[in-house]
Amino acid sequence: xxxxxxxLYGIGAAGITTTLAGCSGGGGDTETTTTTxxxxxxxxxxxxxxxxxxxxxLRFEPEDVEIxxxxxxHWEFESEGHNVTSLPGASDKCENPEGxxxxxxxxxxxxxxxxxVGETFSHTFEVAGKxxxxxxxxxxxxxxxxxxxxx
Ligand SMILES: [Cu+2]
Numbered sequence: 765x766x767x768x769x770x771x772l773y774g775i776g777a778a779g780i781t782t783t784l785a786g787c788s789g790g791g792g793d794t795e796t797t798t799t800t801x802x803x804x805x806x807x808x809x810x811x812x813x814x815x816x817x818x819x820x821x822l823r824f825e826p827e828d829v830e831i832x833x834x835x836x837x838h839w840e841f842e843s844e845g846h847n848v849t850s851l852p853g854a855s856d857k858c859e860n861p862e863g864x865x866x867x868x869x870x871x872x873x874x875x876x877x878x879x880x881v882g883e884t885f886s887h888t889f890e891v892a893g894k895x896x897x898x899x900x901x902x903x904x905x906x907x908x909x910x911x912x913x914x915x
Contacts, residue, residue, distance in 0.1 A: 810835035814909065816879075817843035822902040824909035832914050836888045839869065841879045846907070848885050849875060850897040857908055861893025875900040889913040 810832055815825045820843045829837060839848045849868035850858045854875040860866050869885035870877040878901065879885060889895070892913045899907040 811838070812836075813838045813840060815839075816841045816848065816899065817846045817907075819843075822899070822905045822907045824899070824907065827908070828910045828912070830912040830914060831889060833890060833892050834888065835913065836886055837911055839885045841881050841883045841885075844881055845878050845901055846899045847875075847878050847901070848897055849900050850895050851875065854900040855898045855903040857896055857898050857903055859894070859896040861891050861895065861913075864889075864891035864893060864895070867895075867897070 812829045812831055812835065814829060814837060816839050817823070818825050824839075831837065847869045849855075849870070850860050850866040851868050851873070852858050852860075852866065853873055854868070858866065867887040868875075869879050869883075889911065892915045895911045895913070897909055897911070901907075
């Protein structure tokens with residue numbers, strides 16, 4: 765009997781060893797892989813952040829973003845002298861879908877009022893279509909971005 769128990773134990777130990785080897789080869793905790801779904805799309809994220817003037821460049825990064833209806837874009841001002849506007853009066857590059865309210869990081873029609881570094885301007889998009897917006901002071905230098913809002 766003792767001999768037989770030892771025999772079975774030997775098999776069990778061998779089985780455990782094999783399982784552990786398989787686990788460590790696969791990176792261990794398999795549940796961590798599910799976190800990648802957050803950034804993987806699957807309907808698109810309804811919250812997008814755009815950097816305004818990163819590294820003092822006269823650019824939005826990313827320049828083109830896409831969100832579903834009801835989604836929000838956050839513009840974070842990373843260098844001085846910029847704003848965000850799709851008001852037709854700010855630049856002839858500005859475009860808004862039919863029936864959509866233009867948006868701007870400032871009130872009224874003072875298209876050269878700029879935002880302080882560290883500020884964030886957010887806008888929630890309720891009308892589908894493609895919006896083209898600019899930084900009014902730098903529209904001529906190509907500081908232009910788009911937001912595509914999908915149904
Ligand atoms: Cu600018």
